[in-house]
Amino acid sequence: MNTTTAPLVPALEVKDLQKSFGAICAADNINITLPSGARHALIGPNGAGKTTLINLITGALRPSGGKVILGGEEITSLSQAGRTRRGMARTFQVNQLFRGLTVLENVYLSIGERTSACNGLWRSAGREAAVIDEALDHLQSLELVADACKPVRELPYGRQRLVEIAIALAQRPRLLLLDEPAAGVPSSESHLILDAIAKLDSNITVLIIEHDMDVVFRLADRITVLVAGRVLTEGTPQEISADDRVRSVYLGERREVGRG
Amino acid sequence: MDANKSSSISSTNAVARARAADLLARRDRYRIVEALPWIAAIAAYFAFPNQMVLGSQTLILILFALSLDLILGYAGIVTLGHAAYFGVGAYAAALLITDVGWSEPISGLVCAAVVSAIAGFLSGLILLRYRGLTLLVLTLSTTIMLQQLGNLFRDFTGGYDGIPNLNIAPLFGYFDYDLYGHTYYLYCLAVLLVSFCVMRRIVYSPFGQALVGIRENVARMHAIGSPVHWRLVVAYAISAGLAGIAGALFAQTNTLVTLGVFDFDQSAAVLMMLILGGAGWLYGAFVGAALYMVLQNELAKISPPFWQFGIGLLLVAVVLLTRRGAFARLAKIDQHLP
Numbered sequence: 001m002n003t004t005t006a007p008l009v010p011a012l013e014v015k016d017l018q019k020s021f022g023a024i025c026a027a028d029n030i031n032i033t034l035p036s037g038a039r040h041a042l043i044g045p046n047g048a049g050k051t052t053l054i055n056l057i058t059g060a061l062r063p064s065g066g067k068v069i070l071g072g073e074e075i076t077s078l079s080q081a082g083r084t085r086r087g088m089a090r091t092f093q094v095n096q097l098f099r100g101l102t103v104l105e106n107v108y109l110s111i112g113e114r115t116s117a118c119n120g121l122w123r124s125a126g127r128e129a130a131v132i133d134e135a136l137d138h139l140q141s142l143e144l145v146a147d148a149c150k151p152v153r154e155l156p157y158g159r160q161r162l163v164e165i166a167i168a169l170a171q172r173p174r175l176l177l178l179d180e181p182a183a184g185v186p187s188s189e190s191h192l193i194l195d196a197i198a199k200l201d202s203n204i205t206v207l208i209i210e211h212d213m214d215v216v217f218r219l220a221d222r223i224t225v226l227v228a229g230r231v232l233t234e235g236t237p238q239e240i241s242a243d244d245r246v247r248s249v250y251l252g253e254r255r256e257v258g259r260g
Numbered sequence: 261m262d263a264n265k266s267s268s269i270s271s272t273n274a275v276a277r278a279r280a281a282d283l284l285a286r287r288d289r290y291r292i293v294e295a296l297p298w299i300a301a302i303a304a305y306f307a308f309p310n311q312m313v314l315g316s317q318t319l320i321l322i323l324f325a326l327s328l329d330l331i332l333g334y335a336g337i338v339t340l341g342h343a344a345y346f347g348v349g350a351y352a353a354a355l356l357i358t359d360v361g362w363s364e365p366i367s368g369l370v371c372a373a374v375v376s377a378i379a380g381f382l383s384g385l386i387l388l389r390y391r392g393l394t395l396l397v398l399t400l401s402t403t404i405m406l407q408q409l410g411n412l413f414r415d416f417t418g419g420y421d422g423i424p425n426l427n428i429a430p431l432f433g434y435f436d437y438d439l440y441g442h443t444y445y446l447y448c449l450a451v452l453l454v455s456f457c458v459m460r461r462i463v464y465s466p467f468g469q470a471l472v473g474i475r476e477n478v479a480r481m482h483a484i485g486s487p488v489h490w491r492l493v494v495a496y497a498i499s500a501g502l503a504g505i506a507g508a509l510f511a512q513t514n515t516l517v518t519l520g521v522f523d524f525d526q527s528a529a530v531l532m533m534l535i536l537g538g539a540g541w542l543y544g545a546f547v548g549a550a551l552y553m554v555l556q557n558e559l560a561k562i563s564p565p566f567w568q569f570g571i572g573l574l575l576v577a578v579v580l581l582t583r584r585g586a587f588a589r590l591a592k593i594d595q596h597l598p
Contacts, residue, residue, distance in 0.1 A: 098473050118491075145273050145280070
């Protein structure tokens, strides 16, 4: 790759993105650019529109205006599945798992859909050695192999949260959107999730919504602060933590919530 | 010491990996108990030689319920119009005999399967864009419209009088049909066996796994790039094709087909059978349809209202008592509505 002459295409560009639900403006002219390999955090008080923004980027919601550009290609009109096939994967704030299926089957499905193995209706699912092997690799890197044959619904919440991430990673994404990956996970287990994120290949661009400021400061190289559907400011963790406006609308509020 | 520890971790991992892969690979091995329904069916052939007409009808309904299981039990799509494809298959088989003059039964089944699968595919393209109550109403009204379409083209379909005296050629050009329905019974059993093996293969395929994924969490399926609509349309077409085979068998063995095949009762009955036996495990169709037919036969001997009341009571009991079974599954489907 000749990086000196080719202009670097951002992994993700969000341009003037708008979404209103009736009179409520959940996303108001949002602009964010993520260079390839970025570790970008999205923070803001409850109801700021963080999850809405992720839903707009992934296509779960249709924007009222604006553009989403993935690796230089405009994808605003693509379906969720179409965007996923172009290298975008996400996790959900509330687990979205195949609860009755085993951990292995959950990750199997993700790989099977990515590789189109799931188009096969005249083969045995259990004999797709390549899919199974890769699924087990993902489980191994998240220390889930011992639970591979257990139905997901029988796992403790923290382990389920790992499966949530395993399904997304099994998409081999270029862009990974993490919606509060460690939410609801006991601190004794959250290090597993944070380690997994920290270990991600540096080619993968990551956008993470997170409330825990320690986590944000540890993982992110840039932070966007969202308030009431608008970008309040963007900067490095140092800049954001020194910003008085951010303190007043966000950090201060969190502190009160945290101690109250 | 560190090296020791990591090598013991990697060996436990290797064992766990092998075990997990093995469990998945073994999932679709045939188990000995699975021979039971077939042994029972053959035993019934010898034990109740005078009940072969009832027996054939039961086998046909098992196949019909089995076809519904693919979309209801596996993909989690609730429909009230499955009789549409049973009916299309029945009429395809009948018209092939009367209007084309082709009376070989097995090619008749294949033809019916193709026609009803195409009907399922085309209607599925539109119907499966919807879920829940909308889909219930749409499938219900599609079936009613088909019935009335049949009534409109009465020259062709014979209207509510139907098409009588369907004479099918002897099986393999050799086995003719006796008055007691022995040939029909074995014919139906063979067709059911083949259809079952096809269905079982699909259910345990990667495609079948994706259908279960759609049932378990359709939102996540979209998020992992699954072409959910296409998966459902394909499953719906296969299901319609199998229902069409059941309908064709029904027309061939009764040597008659009427617009009654499109009755709402048919769609409702097949749904009841599947719920009775349990959706989503292949054998629910066998248990449900057999139970339904035996009860219908035995209770109706006492008195017809007794049968209606009996089946109602049984359904209430099944639905209320097996919350983790059929009912839980139906309830769960609604959680996944967009």
